[in-house]
Amino acid sequence: MTSSVYSILGQGIQTLLVLAIAPAITGVTRLVKARLMRKSGPPLLQGYRDLFKLLRKEVIVADTASWLFRVSPYLIFSLAWLAATLVPTFATGLHFSWTGDVIVIVALLGTARFFQTLAGMDVGTAFGGMGSSRESMIATMAEPAMLLVVLNLALIASSSRLPVIADYLVTQPLAIRVSLALALMSLVIVALAENARIPVDNPATHLELTMVHEAMILEYSGRHLALIEAASQLKLVMYGSLIICLFLPFGIASVDSGPAAWFVSLVLYVGKLTLAAITLGLWEVSIAKMRVFRVGEFLGIAFIFAFLGLLLSFVTEELLR
Amino acid sequence: MVDAANPLAMLFIAIALLLGCAMLAAAFRGRVLGLVYPVSLIAASLAVATDLSILLNGTTFTAHLPLGLPTIGLRVRVDALSAFFGIVVNIGTFAAALYGLGRHKQLSARVEPFFAAFAAAMNMVLLADDAFGFLFSWELMSVTSWALVIARHEDAEARRAAHVYLMLASIGTIALLFAFGAMAGPAGGYDFASIRSAERDPLVTGLVLAAVLVGTGSKAGIIPLHAWLPLAHPAAPSHVSALMSGVMTKVAIYGLIRVLFDLLGKPSLWLGAIVLILGAVSTLMGVLYALMQHDLKRLLAYHTVENIGIIFIGLGLSLTFKSNNLDALAALALTAALFHVFNHCLFKSLLFLGAGAILHATGKRDLEVLGGLIHPMPLTALAFLIGCIAISALPPLNGFVSEWLTFQAILQSPSLPHLPMKILLPTVGAVLALSAALAAACFVKAFGIAFLGRPRSQAARDAHEADSFALSAMAILALLCIASGLFPGFFIDALGSLNHALLGTQMPTQSTIPWFSIVPIGDVRSSYDPLLISIFLLFCAGATAIFIHFFASRALRRAPAWDCGFPDPSPSIQYTASGFAQPIRRIYGTITFSAKEQVDMPPPGSSTPARFSVKLHDHIWELLYLAPARYMLAISERLNVFQFLTVRRYLILMFAALISLLVVVMVIT
Numbered sequence: 010m011t012s013s014v015y016s017i018l019g020q021g022i023q024t025l026l027v028l029a030i031a032p033a034i035t036g037v038t039r040l041v042k043a044r045l046m047r048k049s050g051p052p053l054l055q056g057y058r059d060l061f062k063l064l065r066k067e068v069i070v071a072d073t074a075s076w077l078f079r080v081s082p083y084l085i086f087s088l089a090w091l092a093a094t095l096v097p098t099f100a101t102g103l104h105f106s107w108t109g110d111v112i113v114i115v116a117l118l119g120t121a122r123f124f125q126t127l128a129g130m131d132v133g134t135a136f137g138g139m140g141s142s143r144e145s146m147i148a149t150m151a152e153p154a155m156l157l158v159v160l161n162l163a164l165i166a167s168s169s170r171l172p173v174i175a176d177y178l179v180t181q182p183l184a185i186r187v188s189l190a191l192a193l194m195s196l197v198i199v200a201l202a203e204n205a206r207i208p209v210d211n212p213a214t215h216l217e218l219t220m221v222h223e224a225m226i227l228e229y230s231g232r233h234l235a236l237i238e239a240a241s242q243l244k245l246v247m248y249g250s251l252i253i254c255l256f257l258p259f260g261i262a263s264v265d266s267g268p269a270a271w272f273v274s275l276v277l278y279v280g281k282l283t284l285a286a287i288t289l290g291l292w293e294v295s296i297a298k299m300r301v302f303r304v305g306e307f308l309g310i311a312f313i314f315a316f317l318g319l320l321l322s323f324v325t326e327e328l329l330r
Numbered sequence: 331m332v333d334a335a336n337p338l339a340m341l342f343i344a345i346a347l348l349l350g351c352a353m354l355a356a357a358f359r360g361r362v363l364g365l366v367y368p369v370s371l372i373a374a375s376l377a378v379a380t381d382l383s384i385l386l387n388g389t390t391f392t393a394h395l396p397l398g399l400p401t402i403g404l405r406v407r408v409d410a411l412s413a414f415f416g417i418v419v420n421i422g423t424f425a426a427a428l429y430g431l432g433r434h435k436q437l438s439a440r441v442e443p444f445f446a447a448f449a450a451a452m453n454m455v456l457l458a459d460d461a462f463g464f465l466f467s468w469e470l471m472s473v474t475s476w477a478l479v480i481a482r483h484e485d486a487e488a489r490r491a492a493h494v495y496l497m498l499a500s501i502g503t504i505a506l507l508f509a510f511g512a513m514a515g516p517a518g519g520y521d522f523a524s525i526r527s528a529e530r531d532p533l534v535t536g537l538v539l540a541a542v543l544v545g546t547g548s549k550a551g552i553i554p555l556h557a558w559l560p561l562a563h564p565a566a567p568s569h570v571s572a573l574m575s576g577v578m579t580k581v582a583i584y585g586l587i588r589v590l591f592d593l594l595g596k597p598s599l600w601l602g603a604i605v606l607i608l609g610a611v612s613t614l615m616g617v618l619y620a621l622m623q624h625d626l627k628r629l630l631a632y633h634t635v636e637n638i639g640i641i642f643i644g645l646g647l648s649l650t651f652k653s654n655n656l657d658a659l660a661a662l663a664l665t666a667a668l669f670h671v672f673n674h675c676l677f678k679s680l681l682f683l684g685a686g687a688i689l690h691a692t693g694k695r696d697l698e699v700l701g702g703l704i705h706p707m708p709l710t711a712l713a714f715l716i717g718c719i720a721i722s723a724l725p726p727l728n729g730f731v732s733e734w735l736t737f738q739a740i741l742q743s744p745s746l747p748h749l750p751m752k753i754l755l756p757t758v759g760a761v762l763a764l765s766a767a768l769a770a771a772c773f774v775k776a777f778g779i780a781f782l783g784r785p786r787s788q789a790a791r792d793a794h795e796a797d798s799f800a801l802s803a804m805a806i807l808a809l810l811c812i813a814s815g816l817f818p819g820f821f822i823d824a825l826g827s828l829n830h831a832l833l834g835t836q837m838p839t840q841s842t843i844p845w846f847s848i849v850p851i852g853d854v855r856s857s858y859d860p861l862l863i864s865i866f867l868l869f870c871a872g873a874t875a876i877f878i879h880f881f882a883s884r885a886l887r888r889a890p891a892w893d894c895g896f897p898d899p900s901p902s903i904q905y906t907a908s909g910f911a912q913p914i915r916r917i918y919g920t921i922t923f924s925a926k927e928q929v930d931m932p933p934p935g936s937s938t939p940a941r942f943s944v945k946l947h948d949h950i951w952e953l954l955y956l957a958p959a960r961y962m963l964a965i966s967e968r969l970n971v972f973q974f975l976t977v978r979r980y981l982i983l984m985f986a987a988l989i990s991l992l993v994v995v996m997v998i999t
Contacts, residue, residue: 064882064883066883067883067885068883068887071888072888072889072891075705077715077782083875086870087867087874091870107847107857107859108847109857109859110858112737112856113725113858119767119770120719120725123770126778127777127782130782131778131782132893133891134897134904135905138783139905141774141778141910143913145770145774145775145910145913146914148770149767149917150767152766152767153760153763153766160756169741170856173854228892228893232878232882302916305913309917312764316757323752
């Protein structure tokens with residue numbers, strides 16, 4: 010009885026947690042970038058203020074926009090939130106963790122992107138089409154790479170459910186696996202591409218020819234824009250949680266261990282996520298954005314790494330036997 | 331003979347209704363042609379109901395009819411496999427016939443009689459229990475569909491499509507003729523029961539497999555035998571394209587499953603690998619070809635090639651597991667393949683009917699002149715969008731479920747004993763992942779260019795909503811896509827008896843799992859609950875919308891598009907279908923299609939426009955079709971001299987032939 014109460018409670022906390030910390034995590038990256046460029050940077054709360062400001066503003070919708078343009082932000086936000094909720098953050102075995110395995114999570118982000126790219130084309134402007142076209146190109150490389158990474162881990166742990174994979178990796182003796190290292194590199198590249206970070210895209214730019222993500226959402230304003238921004242922040246948290254859950258799962262609590270253990274695990278999780286956000290900021294100031302047509306090569310590396318990792322895990326298993 | 335309680339009698343009635351109205355329509359024409367669609371609707375509903383009861387009960391019925399060949403008669407049998415494909419065929423027929431009801435102003439003696447005969451022939455293939463019945467129905471299916479392809483015979487493109495289709499269909503039938511001949515053996519047991527029990531040499535089995543793969547593959551559209559699909563589907567009327575692409579290719583899959591899983595017994599180890607590789611190549615190449623198209627129906631036709639590839643991957647996985655005695659996993663993979671058969675029938679028929687509605691409303695199939703159709707055709711747009719989400723394998727609709735099941739089967743590769751196969755499975759998984767992402771990009775292109783943005787031509791501006799028959803046909807298919815996406819457990823369980831018949835085992839029961847979740851292997855392994863996910867999505871989106879509208883702001887203003895401050899009223903400023911696919915073409919097309927871009931930039935000061943052109947090569951067509959045709963032509967031109975010889979020379983030739991044959995006989999004996 011207590012275990013089901015715990016699992017529901019834990020699920021509730023996680024669902025709200027990801028939503029609550031998402032603007033702050035993006036804020037950390039922004040702050041680190043600004044400080045490294047010798048600017049004072051926005052305070053951590055600025056992300057929340059921006060969202061509330063946008064939510065209260067009037068929405069301006071283009072004459073040529075259809076219902077799809079107005080429905081998409083809500084769908085994209087829900088899909089990103091759902092995906093972030095399904096990734097274990099501070100505890101495994103949460104109440105709804107069985108509603109989707111890791112393939113479902115990847116596919117949910119695919120659905121979100123589907124609506125995002127369609128919304129970009131809805132108004133009928135040159136920039137919207139350009140953003141959608143480029144985003145689709147990036148997705149055709151990033152999505153399979155990500156799927157290969159998770160297939161690799163699913164094969165190692167004999168399960169495609171994230172809590173089981175995390176539990177398996179925590180209980181395994183610490184060993185450096187080459188295939189896991191390749192998978193990590195691949196997943197990091199994918200995460201950079203999917204979250205529209207440098208060197209694939211620049212989240213701070215409105216310079217016409219370099220935009221990808223910003224070009225797609227150019228026509229959005231007010232509450233619609235707020236939802237899309239929140240969805241992007243949730244997506245960043247989701248990728249951070251995924252990398253932490255798969256590659257740094259130490260300290261993750263089981264849901265049955267009770268609130269005290271959760272708290273320790275939660276602090277640890279937020280710490281790891283903050284560290285990841287700081288690293289992202291460091292990475293972004295130390296590298297330049299790529300030309301769009303070099304992105305293919307960059308993501309090709311991710312795909313090849315993921316595939317090599319997958320093959321390696323078979324070969325090593327065969328050799329160890 | 332058959333008594334009335336036998337479900338076979340119901341299926342015979344359905345076929346007789348279809349054939350009868352086809353003959354009546356052909357004989358009387360005029361207003362009788364309009365009879366075809368209502369009768370098809372009745373026949374299809376009758377057949378679906380009968381097939382469903384047979385599938386759920388898992389029973390087999392046979393009959394021996396005094397038709398066909400004298401003294402031998404015609405053997406007929408319906409089992410769970412036939413019944414499942416019967417459901418697929420007749421749902422597709424039902425939707426196409428419903429769409430066809432809206433054609434009452436453009437009835438043609440070149441279309442309607444053949445439509446009914448085509449539907450009847452597909453049902454007949456499923457019932458055949460001997461080689462004669464199978465091949466006869468198969469040929470009837472090919473010929474009637476050929477007649478439908480050439481219905482617009484005044485169009486040179488349709489004539490060319492029909493020519494290529496007829497050629498590939500003939501190759502396929504010859505291969506099948508050979509396959510059944512070899513299976514029956516010298517004793518000539520042409521009924522399926524004696525084929526099942528016959529002992530065969532491994533070499534003969536190998537030849538039969540090759541012939542069956544060519545025979546059914548050419549009808550299903552597996553690469554490299556796919557050449558007719560992208561030509562024939564655009565040429566046929568849209569509801570016929572839906573039937574050919576969504577349904578007839580499935581009948582070919584039925585033939586393949588019937589031979590590989592039923593007639594030939596336990597598969598050899600390498601067979602699964604061959605089917606897997608064929609499937610993987612078709613999946614990837616199909617979607618890459620599709621991305622390069624801007625004719626909507628051609629694009630959809632190439633997606634059929636892709637989806638047939640996915641079905642082949644499922645079948646290959648199943649054969650691989652079966653040959654290693656992993657029957658439970660074979661059942662998982664076969665279920666994934668069959669579920670995809672069902673799903674593809676739904677969403678491909680839906681998309682072709684949608685393309686037909688666009689064609690009817692604008693007269694255009696070319697994406698480059700469409701745009702903004704979501705405003706004049708909102709309901710068609712919604713149905714087409716559902717089809718696009720489903721075919722792109724995105725949750726929570728049905729296309730995702732079958733791909734997810736396929737991935738679950740791929741994840742079982744460590745249980746195989748051989749390292750090469752262990753590695754082949756994840757490689758195929760990589761191809762499947764890549765194709766799924768490319769398919770999503772392709773349907774963003776198809777939907778985005780056709781329905782979103784601003785109209786690119788007057789025809790698109792003047793478009794009107796489809797008629798109510800077309801809309802209801804699309805609505806039924808869209809609802810089925812949603813239903814099978816949200817409650818996949820029932821569909822998996824319905825396939826239980828089929829798996830039991832072919833593999834001796836079945837997947838765990840799914841429909842009793844709480845919340846309609848599916849757990850294909852074990853709780854710890856994986857699980858997916860489309861219903862809860864959809865409920866969460868709808869609840870979350872709805873609650874967010876209500877919350878924001880109440881507590882934050884609900885103000886909305888319509889204004890011209892912003893477009894970074896430089897909006898251009900000309901619709902040609904928008905991305906085109908080719909432009910949308912250009913980044914993807916740069917990455918994948920440089921090698922696959924030897925894509926070459928040419929830019930003619932006029933010198934500074936000149937007022938001539940700059941020109942940009944892209945040249946793509948279809949290597950498969952050039953190497954496997956055009957090159958042999960060229961050689962054949964060259965050889966026959968050389969041999970042409972023999973046509974104009976004197977009598978003396980002909981006599982010498984005959985004499986020489988006789989001598990050389992005698993020498994050959996002497997050497998052999």
